[in-house]
Amino acid sequence: MDLRSVSVKKTNTLRQFLIGMTLVTLLSMTCFALGELVDYRVVALLLLVTVSILAVLFDILPVLAAALLSAILLNVFFIEPIPHYEITDAESVLLFLVYLFIASVNAVLTNRLRKQERKNRDREEKENTIKLYNTLLNSLSHELKTPIATIIGSIDTLKEADNSIQPTQRMELLSEMEIASTRLNSQVENLLNMSRLETGTLKLKKDWCDVNELVFLIIHKLPSADTHELIFEPDETLPLFRLDSGLMETVLNNIIHNAIRYTPKRTTIQVATAYDDNHLWLTIGDNGSGIPEREISRIFEKFYRLPNSGTGGSGLGLSIAKGFVEAHGGTVQVMSYLNRGTTFTIMIPAETSYLKSEKDDE
Amino acid sequence: MTSKPTVLIIDDEPQIRKLLEINLAGKGYLVKQAASGKEGLQMAASHLPDAVLLDLGLPDMSGHEVLRKLRGWYGRAVVILSVQNNENDIVRALDNGANDYLTKPFRVGELLARLRSAVRYNDTSSNTRLIEAGDLEVDLGARLVTRSGGVLKLTATEYNLLALLASNKGRVLTHQFLLREVWGVSFQAETQYLRVFIAQLRKKLEDDPNRPKHIITESGVGYRFQ
Numbered sequence: 001m002d003l004r005s006v007s008v009k010k011t012n013t014l015r016q017f018l019i020g021m022t023l024v025t026l027l028s029m030t031c032f033a034l035g036e037l038v039d040y041r042v043v044a045l046l047l048l049v050t051v052s053i054l055a056v057l058f059d060i061l062p063v064l065a066a067a068l069l070s071a072i073l074l075n076v077f078f079i080e081p082i083p084h085y086e087i088t089d090a091e092s093v094l095l096f097l098v099y100l101f102i103a104s105v106n107a108v109l110t111n112r113l114r115k116q117e118r119k120n121r122d123r124e125e126k127e128n129t130i131k132l133y134n135t136l137l138n139s140l141s142h143e144l145k146t147p148i149a150t151i152i153g154s155i156d157t158l159k160e161a162d163n164s165i166q167p168t169q170r171m172e173l174l175s176e177m178e179i180a181s182t183r184l185n186s187q188v189e190n191l192l193n194m195s196r197l198e199t200g201t202l203k204l205k206k207d208w209c210d211v212n213e214l215v216f217l218i219i220h221k222l223p224s225a226d227t228h229e230l231i232f233e234p235d236e237t238l239p240l241f242r243l244d245s246g247l248m249e250t251v252l253n254n255i256i257h258n259a260i261r262y263t264p265k266r267t268t269i270q271v272a273t274a275y276d277d278n279h280l281w282l283t284i285g286d287n288g289s290g291i292p293e294r295e296i297s298r299i300f301e302k303f304y305r306l307p308n309s310g311t312g313g314s315g316l317g318l319s320i321a322k323g324f325v326e327a328h329g330g331t332v333q334v335m336s337y338l339n340r341g342t343t344f345t346i347m348i349p350a351e352t353s354y355l356k357s358e359k360d361d362e
Numbered sequence: 363m364t365s366k367p368t369v370l371i372i373d374d375e376p377q378i379r380k381l382l383e384i385n386l387a388g389k390g391y392l393v394k395q396a397a398s399g400k401e402g403l404q405m406a407a408s409h410l411p412d413a414v415l416l417d418l419g420l421p422d423m424s425g426h427e428v429l430r431k432l433r434g435w436y437g438r439a440v441v442i443l444s445v446q447n448n449e450n451d452i453v454r455a456l457d458n459g460a461n462d463y464l465t466k467p468f469r470v471g472e473l474l475a476r477l478r479s480a481v482r483y484n485d486t487s488s489n490t491r492l493i494e495a496g497d498l499e500v501d502l503g504a505r506l507v508t509r510s511g512g513v514l515k516l517t518a519t520e521y522n523l524l525a526l527l528a529s530n531k532g533r534v535l536t537h538q539f540l541l542r543e544v545w546g547v548s549f550q551a552e553t554q555y556l557r558v559f560i561a562q563l564r565k566k567l568e569d570d571p572n573r574p575k576h577i578i579t580e581s582g583v584g585y586r587f588q
Contacts, residue, residue, distance in 0.1 A: 205582070213557075213561070213572075216572040246449065246581060246582045353554045
C-alpha cells in the first residue's frame with residue numbers, strides 16, 4: 001500500500017514536470033509565432049499567469065522548474081536581439097531576475113496556501129470521522145446494551161427468585177431473552193455488513209439466483225404474519241439472474257423489515273418484480289403513513305433514524321441495502337406520499353438465463 | 363456397537379463447549395472435549411469418536427487444517443461449527459470432507475438434528491433402499507417415488523437429483539457436489555441447471571413449492587433433503 005502510493009506519487013511528479021514544461025514551451029512558441037503582434041511584456045505576463053495556474057494545481061518543484069524555464073525562454077526569444085543567449089546588459093539581467101523572482105515567489109506562496117487548505121480539509125475530515133465515530137458509539141452502546149440489559153436482568157430474576165416466580169412468567173422472561181439475543185445478533189450482523197462496505201472488502205459472489213425463491217425465503221422468515229399483510233405474487237416467467245444472492249437477501253430483508261417496523265399494524269406490504277433481458281426491478285411498497293418529504297433524502301444515511309421511530313433499529317439497515325445494491329451497479333429509489341405510503345424501487349443490472357425444463361431428457 | 367455414541371468437541375471457547383456438553387450428555391452422547399486443533403487430533407486418535415464437532419476458528423491451527431489431517435485416517439462424521447456469513451469457508455470445508463455444518467449462533471434443536479443425521483451417516487453401509495420423509499417415499503431399488511401413496515412422474519434427471527438428496531437425508535449437499543454427481547464434472551459451475559431442476563422438483567414434491575418442507579435451501583451453500 002505504502003510502496004504503491006510512493007510510486008504513484010513519483011509518476012505524478014514526473015507528469016507534473018512534463019506538463020508544466022510543455023505548457024510553458026507551447027505558450028512561448030505560440031507567442032513567438034505571432035511575432036510582432038505581441039509585445040514581450042504581454043508574453044511575460046502570460047507566462048506569469050501560466051506559472052500561477054500551475055502553482056495552484058501542482059507541487060512546488062515542477063512549478064519552480066516551469067518558472068525557471070519560462071524565464072529562460074522569455075529572455076532567449078523575446079528580448080532584443082533575438083535569439084538572445086547571453087544576459088549581459090543591466091536591463092536584461094534585471095528583467096530576468098525580476099521575472100524569475102516574481103514567478104518563484106508566486107509559486108511558493110500559492111503552494112503554501114494550498115498546503116494550508118489541505119491541512120484544514122484534513123482536519124475537517126478528521127473531525128467528521130470523530131463525529132461519526134461518536135454517533136456510532138452512542139448508537140452502539142444503546143442498541144447493544146439494551147438487549148444485553150434485558151438478558152442480564154432476566155438471568156438475575158430467574159436465578160434469584162427460585163420458587164416465587166410463576167411458570168408463565170418464567171417462560172415470558174425466557175422469550176424476552178430470546179428476542180434480545182436475536183436482536184443482538186442482527187445488530188452485530190449489521191455492523192459487520194457496514195464494515196464490509198466501508199473497508200471496501202466486499203466482493204460480489206455472483207451466482208444464478210431464483211428471485212422468487214429468494215423473496216419467499218425472506219418473507220417466510222419474517223415475524224410479521226400477525227401484524228402486517230405481506231403480498232407477493234411470483235411471476236412464473238421470471239428468468240434466473242446472476243446476482244450475489246446473499247447480499248440481495250440482506251437488501252430485501254432490510255427494506256421489508258424496515259417497512260414492517262415503521263408502518264402501523266395491519267399495513268399491507270407488497271413485493272413485486274419486473275425484468276428485461278439485462279435488468280431486474282424489485283419494488284417494496286406499503287400503504288402506511290409515508291415519510292415526510294424533508295426526511296426522504298436522509299433515510300439512506302448511516303445511523304439516521306426518523307425522529308419518531310421507536311426502539312430497536314440501528315439506523316444502518318437502509319444504508320447497507322443501498323450499499324449492497326450499488327455494489328451490483330444498481331440503484332435504489334424511494335417514493336413516498338404522506339398517508340398513502342412508501343415504495344422502494346431497486347434496479348439491478350444483471351445477466352439473465354431463460355433455461356427451462358424442456359431441455360431435460362424424458 | 364457401543365451403547366453410547368461418542369462425540370468429540372474441538373472448540374476453543376469454554377462456554378460453547380459447556381453448552382454443547384450439557385445438551386449432548388443430556389441426549390445420551392458421551393462427550394469428549396478439546397480446546398485446540400492439536401489436542402483435538404490427539405483425542406480423535408485415542409477415542410475414535412462417532413462424530414467430531416469441529417470449530418473452524420481455532421487458536422493454534424485453522425479448522426481446515428485439522429479437517430485435512432483428520433480426513434487422512436478418520437472416516438466418520440465431521441460437523442463444522444462456523445460463524446455466520448462465511449459461506450465460502452463452509453463450502454470449502456464441505457468440499458474437503460466435512461459432513462455438515464452449523465453456524466454460530468445455532469439453536470440446540472438444530473445441533474441435535476445435524477448430529478443425529480451425521481452419526482446415522484456412519485452406518486450407511488447397511489444401505490437403506492427405501493427413504494421416507496413425511497408423505498414422501500423414495501425407493502432407490504425400484505427407482506420409484508411416491509407421495510401419499512401416489513406414484514410421481516419424474517424425469518431421469520429429476521429422479522437422479524432427488525435420489526442423491528434423499529440418500530443423504532438430513533445432510534447438506536453443496537451446489538458443486540450435486541452438479542458434479544448428477545450432471546458431470548464439466549457442469550460444476552452451471553448452477554442455473556440446479557436452480558431450474560430444484561424448482562421443478564419442488565412443484566412435484568411439495569404441498570406448497572414456495573414454502574418447501576422437503577428440499578430446503580441453505581443459502582450460499584447448497585440443499586438439504588428432509
